[in-house]
Amino acid sequence: MPALRAPGIALPSLTRRQALGAAPSVLAEVLQDPVNLALWQRRLPAHIADFGALLLSLNQPLADSLSLELADDEAEPNLRGLASGFSDLEGYDGFIADVSWLVSAFACLLGARRVGLRLRVLDKAMCPRFHVDHVPVRLITTYAGVGSQWLKEGVMDRRQLGQAQAEPDAGESIEQMACGEVALLKGEKWHGNEGFGLIHRSPQPAPGERRLILTLDWLG
Numbered sequence: 001m002p003a004l005r006a007p008g009i010a011l012p013s014l015t016r017r018q019a020l021g022a023a024p025s026v027l028a029e030v031l032q033d034p035v036n037l038a039l040w041q042r043r044l045p046a047h048i049a050d051f052g053a054l055l056l057s058l059n060q061p062l063a064d065s066l067s068l069e070l071a072d073d074e075a076e077p078n079l080r081g082l083a084s085g086f087s088d089l090e091g092y093d094g095f096i097a098d099v100s101w102l103v104s105a106f107a108c109l110l111g112a113r114r115v116g117l118r119l120r121v122l123d124k125a126m127c128p129r130f131h132v133d134h135v136p137v138r139l140i141t142t143y144a145g146v147g148s149q150w151l152k153e154g155v156m157d158r159r160q161l162g163q164a165q166a167e168p169d170a171g172e173s174i175e176q177m178a179c180g181e182v183a184l185l186k187g188e189k190w191h192g193n194e195g196f197g198l199i200h201r202s203p204q205p206a207p208g209e210r211r212l213i214l215t216l217d218w219l220g
Contacts, residue, residue, distance in 0.1 A: 050091050079117075
């Protein structure tokens with residue numbers, strides 16, 4: 001993982017910020033020391049959004065995991081088998097192309113050679129409490145359903161993470177990612193970001209609703 005600051009130089013507390021933008025180039029902001037979230041505020045192309053909605057409407061389970069080797073910067077990631085049970089749905093090829101682009105962009109930005117991919121349909125919050133990830137950086141995007149929630153720095157006492165009574169009430173203090181937006185969340189294992197991993201949680205879908213969520217992890 002990158003050494004993004006000189007050893008022994010401590011950043012002042014509460015200097016972390018989030019970078020949001022409508023262009024994919026905003027994702028590169030996560031490489032800056034003070035940034036613990038880069039959020040590309042994109043809108044999904046209609047054919048991909050329709051694919052996600054159609055997949056959820058079938059009410060079938062999906063929990064795919066891939067470990068992708070990306071030795072060649074120009075090589076396309078091998079997504080063979082990803083959501084293969086839904087390959088006959090209209091929009092599948094466009095969906096796979098979008099995931100492929102995200103994997104390639106993620107790997108290129110970080111210089112990653114191995115990427116862990118998870119694609120899941122969820123009907124409940126996997127991580128319902130506000131927490132930080134003990135990884136260098138993670139990509140999260142929701143293709144259908146409600147997006148993940150996060151907090152700006154200072155909204156919650158980090159010493160109280162995991163404690164329900166310490167969490168802010170729903171409202172203006174809780175930020176919500178929109179469906180289709182792409183987030184890079186800096187975690188506790190990013191060098192220089194110790195103690196400043198982005199605080200976030202999975203949303204609780206309404207009764208009868210589900211989510212189609214993709215996550216990418218930097219494995220090496």
